[in-house]
Amino acid sequence: MSEEEAIHVADVSEGIGGDATAEPGSPVELPVVDVLTGRSFITGKSGSGKSNTASVVIENLLSNGFPVMIVDTDGEYYGLKEEYEILHAGADDECDIVVSPEHAEKLANLALEQNVPIILDVSGYLEEETANELLLEVVKQLFAKEKRMKKPFLLVIEECHEYIPEGGGMDETGKMLIKVGKRGRKHGLGIVGISQRPADVKKDFITQCDWLCWHRLTWDNDTKVVGRILGSKYASAVEDLGDGEAFLMTDWDESIRRIQFHRKETFDAGATPGLDDFERPELKSVSSDLVGELESISDEKERRESEIADLKQELEKKDRRIADLERELEEARDLSDMADQFAQALLGKAEAPYRGGGGRAAGIPERADAARDGDDDQSVLKSYDEAVAATEKRAQEADESEAETATESSASAADGGAEVDDSGAADTNDSNGGAADADATNADAADAGAAGPAPESESSTPDDVDPVTRDDVAESALRFDDAIELGTREAVIEELRSRIEALPELSRGMLRHYRREGASDPVAAHIDAGGDGDSGHAYSRHRPIRRVGLIRHAGRGSYAYAVPDLVREAYADRLDEEQVAEIVRAVERVFVPPAELNYPPDADPSEVGDRPDDGVGLDADDDADADVTANGGSADPGTDAPDDADADIDEVEADESETATDPGLSDAARRFAERSER
Numbered sequence: 001m002s003e004e005e006a007i008h009v010a011d012v013s014e015g016i017g018g019d020a021t022a023e024p025g026s027p028v029e030l031p032v033v034d035v036l037t038g039r040s041f042i043t044g045k046s047g048s049g050k051s052n053t054a055s056v057v058i059e060n061l062l063s064n065g066f067p068v069m070i071v072d073t074d075g076e077y078y079g080l081k082e083e084y085e086i087l088h089a090g091a092d093d094e095c096d097i098v099v100s101p102e103h104a105e106k107l108a109n110l111a112l113e114q115n116v117p118i119i120l121d122v123s124g125y126l127e128e129e130t131a132n133e134l135l136l137e138v139v140k141q142l143f144a145k146e147k148r149m150k151k152p153f154l155l156v157i158e159e160c161h162e163y164i165p166e167g168g169g170m171d172e173t174g175k176m177l178i179k180v181g182k183r184g185r186k187h188g189l190g191i192v193g194i195s196q197r198p199a200d201v202k203k204d205f206i207t208q209c210d211w212l213c214w215h216r217l218t219w220d221n222d223t224k225v226v227g228r229i230l231g232s233k234y235a236s237a238v239e240d241l242g243d244g245e246a247f248l249m250t251d252w253d254e255s256i257r258r259i260q261f262h263r264k265e266t267f268d269a270g271a272t273p274g275l276d277d278f279e280r281p282e283l284k285s286v287s288s289d290l291v292g293e294l295e296s297i298s299d300e301k302e303r304r305e306s307e308i309a310d311l312k313q314e315l316e317k318k319d320r321r322i323a324d325l326e327r328e329l330e331e332a333r334d335l336s337d338m339a340d341q342f343a344q345a346l347l348g349k350a351e352a353p354y355r356g357g358g359g360r361a362a363g364i365p366e367r368a369d370a371a372r373d374g375d376d377d378q379s380v381l382k383s384y385d386e387a388v389a390a391t392e393k394r395a396q397e398a399d400e401s402e403a404e405t406a407t408e409s410s411a412s413a414a415d416g417g418a419e420v421d422d423s424g425a426a427d428t429n430d431s432n433g434g435a436a437d438a439d440a441t442n443a444d445a446a447d448a449g450a451a452g453p454a455p456e457s458e459s460s461t462p463d464d465v466d467p468v469t470r471d472d473v474a475e476s477a478l479r480f481d482d483a484i485e486l487g488t489r490e491a492v493i494e495e496l497r498s499r500i501e502a503l504p505e506l507s508r509g510m511l512r513h514y515r516r517e518g519a520s521d522p523v524a525a526h527i528d529a530g531g532d533g534d535s536g537h538a539y540s541r542h543r544p545i546r547r548v549g550l551i552r553h554a555g556r557g558s559y560a561y562a563v564p565d566l567v568r569e570a571y572a573d574r575l576d577e578e579q580v581a582e583i584v585r586a587v588e589r590v591f592v593p594p595a596e597l598n599y600p601p602d603a604d605p606s607e608v609g610d611r612p613d614d615g616v617g618l619d620a621d622d623d624a625d626a627d628v629t630a631n632g633g634s635a636d637p638g639t640d641a642p643d644d645a646d647a648d649i650d651e652v653e654a655d656e657s658e659t660a661t662d663p664g665l666s667d668a669a670r671r672f673a674e675r676s677e678r
Helices: 032-037 050-063 078-082 101-113 128-149 172-187 220-229 232-240 288-350 367-372 384-411 445-451 470-485 489-501 505-517 522-528 535-547 563-570 577-588 620-625 643-652 667-677
Strands: 006-012 027-031 039-043 068-072 087-090 118-121 153-157 189-195 211-214 245-250 255-261 418-420 426-428 551-555 558-561
Touching: 006 032, 006 050, 027 032, 032 050, 032 153, 032 189, 039 050, 039 172, 050 068, 050 078, 050 153, 050 189, 050 255, 068 128, 078 118, 087 101, 087 288, 101 118, 101 128, 101 288, 118 128, 128 153, 128 172, 128 189, 172 189, 220 232, 232 245, 489 563, 489 577, 505 522, 505 535, 505 558, 522 535, 535 551, 563 577
Parallel strands: 039 189, 039 211, 068 118, 068 153, 087 118, 153 189
Antiparallel strands: 006 027, 006 255, 211 245, 245 255, 418 426, 551 558
């Protein structure tokens, strides 16, 4: 392209502002380089011919092989396809290709690198933001590539006042167009702005233009702009210009001429519809390969959009699933809380003071909440032993508050059948006098005896400290009543000894402590029996003794030895103290050393072995073989007991004939003996 190359677009016209050196009808030519790389402004009211002027300039450039890009805001430039192979890109189906901001780089490459003329039709976009974004990205790509290529290229912007308004509110797209107007020329990127309202276009753009074309204007604000730039005579003359006629002001020859632009040769898609039938001409199509490159971008975009839609749909499903799971989790937590409350209520009822317990174990109700907050189980309930210890502590508090009630209830048992347990609850014996113990914890002794001695390693497990239930109380009471109905001292002794034999070794040691001390606390008893000072362990080993009624709560956290009381209750207080002591000694042989057996329970341990044998108890050899049974025989049928052991047994256990008339027996025992004699 030579520097002298020009395009013939108009002829000189007569009237004010005419070129005095040229005859009317003389050709008016525009230098191609100045048009392609310069800044221009074409204005005029609707119907004055401004779009025709732009089309004439574009047709001349396309005819000479110079590419342009037209930003079409009204869809009126597609008529160029009647004559030229030009890419029509936009949002309508009538376009060669539907494009989006993702196509910006490819469109810039086609325009600058492959010399493809492009109509960027933004009239079909429903969202103004999408059209603005597309134009912004395309102009950015053109500006960036022209900095490197420096190839003359013209960008035509229709209705430029929408992008670069005078009143402010200019967005990023307008700022980019102003940047092209100020700096694009040095890179080879020219721009033409077209508007019907010059008063609304930013003056920074108009004053930077190299050539301006003023078509007919009639509004005062617009003519005032003409007067400020061209002069007052042109401000009044501009109102009388004919269609296609304009004042042309150019910097390259510093002239103002009144000219008549040629009529465009291609189909005028922007013409006002008339009464004649509208016939759209046959338009040229672009290369399928060219469209295919753009379609690949569209396909990729659609694929991404489809993937995004699928991911969004999947995300929505997962969100709904998460919401469902959270709701189910909340319901499960509610059910768990209800179950925990129900379980604690049952535990509290089973261990209530009237059942011999101390109510719900402290710390357990907070377990669910603590676990929910992520706390370690050890921080909620370090061990089951501590829960048992807490239960016993609350039992002590409950027993202290009800001690007075327990005393009054015990005093009211006048028929020999009423009995008050350590929690204050009383039972009444039946008419046969068979019910001997109403303490809920004492009544399950038969179960404990049947189970046999428990290993020491299991003494602190949850199974060893289960709460006493109503069924356990009822069943144990019936068994003990049946034993008493036999009417023999052997049955009472055997029953109590079976309770003791079923205890773990440490628990029996604690029972010996209570026998010696009379009243003490579980921790002291545990240490005395060889255990540690841990309260949880102490109460764990203490619990079995209390359950079978061998000790009873004495108030303020202490417990008392209860075997003598059990013997008295079994015979309804009809035995004298000497007879009670004899039976108690027979029971104690299973857990009290012979050397200690002959001393009173509250004797100082240092005195044991210093006092002479009172002849009532048995020595160490006697204790090995003298297990008193229901028929009065020895523990080993194949071995004869020593004479002194038999004597002691005879003193403690009378034969069945003597039992029938023994005044110390209960009414039930006496009736059973009488039936036996008959």
